[in-house]
Amino acid sequence: MKVLILDSEADAIDRAAEIIAETLREKPDAVLGLATGGTMIPLYEALRARHEDGLSFAKARSFNLDEYIGLAPDHPASYHRYMREALFDHIDIDPARAHLPRGDAPDAAAEAEAYEALITDAGGIDLQLLGLGRNGHIGFNEPTSSLTSRTRVKTLTESTRKANRGYFDDEAQVPRFAITMGVGTITEARHCLLIATGAAKAAAAAAMIEGPISAACPASILQMHRRATIVLDRDAASELKLSGYYEHVHPGGQDSAFDRGGA
Numbered sequence: 001m002k003v004l005i006l007d008s009e010a011d012a013i014d015r016a017a018e019i020i021a022e023t024l025r026e027k028p029d030a031v032l033g034l035a036t037g038g039t040m041i042p043l044y045e046a047l048r049a050r051h052e053d054g055l056s057f058a059k060a061r062s063f064n065l066d067e068y069i070g071l072a073p074d075h076p077a078s079y080h081r082y083m084r085e086a087l088f089d090h091i092d093i094d095p096a097r098a099h100l101p102r103g104d105a106p107d108a109a110a111e112a113e114a115y116e117a118l119i120t121d122a123g124g125i126d127l128q129l130l131g132l133g134r135n136g137h138i139g140f141n142e143p144t145s146s147l148t149s150r151t152r153v154k155t156l157t158e159s160t161r162k163a164n165r166g167y168f169d170d171e172a173q174v175p176r177f178a179i180t181m182g183v184g185t186i187t188e189a190r191h192c193l194l195i196a197t198g199a200a201k202a203a204a205a206a207a208m209i210e211g212p213i214s215a216a217c218p219a220s221i222l223q224m225h226r227r228a229t230i231v232l233d234r235d236a237a238s239e240l241k242l243s244g245y246y247e248h249v250h251p252g253g254q255d256s257a258f259d260r261g262g263a
């Protein structure tokens with residue numbers, strides 16, 4: 001794992017945006033795995049700014065991690081809508097190549113299977129962006145998700161429903177189920193980039209990086225990944241025991257002299 005600790009949330013966002021931009025500059029037709037949530041809002045603003053400065057998504061393809069079951073793409077709290085408003089409407093990505101699972105599909109299990117096949121047909125994901133749940137989830141893979149799981153229907157925990165309550169009029173409206181890429185789907189990406197900011201993520205970040213690899217903390221599977229980059233601000237890094245070492249290897253969250261993408 002490459003653990004990059006940045007002084008502030010703004011610096012962490014900027015570092016993550018630069019990693020995504022570098023990927024697109026090296027491979028303009030990259031397949032990007034995208035994420036939603038509060039953490040990603042400033043990140044997508046940073047990508048929009050880079051687009052205004054010439055970064056193109058025209059040849060790229062994208063696959064979002066997840067979508068709530070029962071929400072149509074135009075529902076104000078759907079991830080389809082989030083992605084259009086936060087990113088897609090502001091950049092030059094071809095909407096036909098920007099994929100999310102359909103939450104209103106008549107057969108959610110079949111939709112999940114078809115989504116997994118679409119990712120495979122696209123040649124797999126080059127760079128998968130990830131947020132971190134306070135309970136250690138990635139995508140909507142809640143604790144005890146199989147570490148080899150594929151895209152499927154998951155039941156959300158009450159803590160996740162509460163964390164996302166702000167996007168809905170009241171708690172009763174927060175969906176109970178989602179279609180999510182599996183942990184195995186996620187870790188097949190050639191590069192995983194997880195970003196976590198704020199003290200509320202400190203315990204989950206410590207469990208992910210320094211705890212045992214366990215389905216109790218699905219993000220901990222990134223310890224097994226050949227190329228996982230974890231970008232944290234100081235608050236999210238505050239419970240790490242070895243932060244001095246990570247900062248020694250990557251001062252200021254920058255690449256080390258020997259860096260060739262491995263971790």
Ligand code: PGA
Binds near residue numbers: 037133134137139
């Ligand atoms: P957040 O969500 O960015 O809204 O905290 C992260 C997640 O649950 O994956």
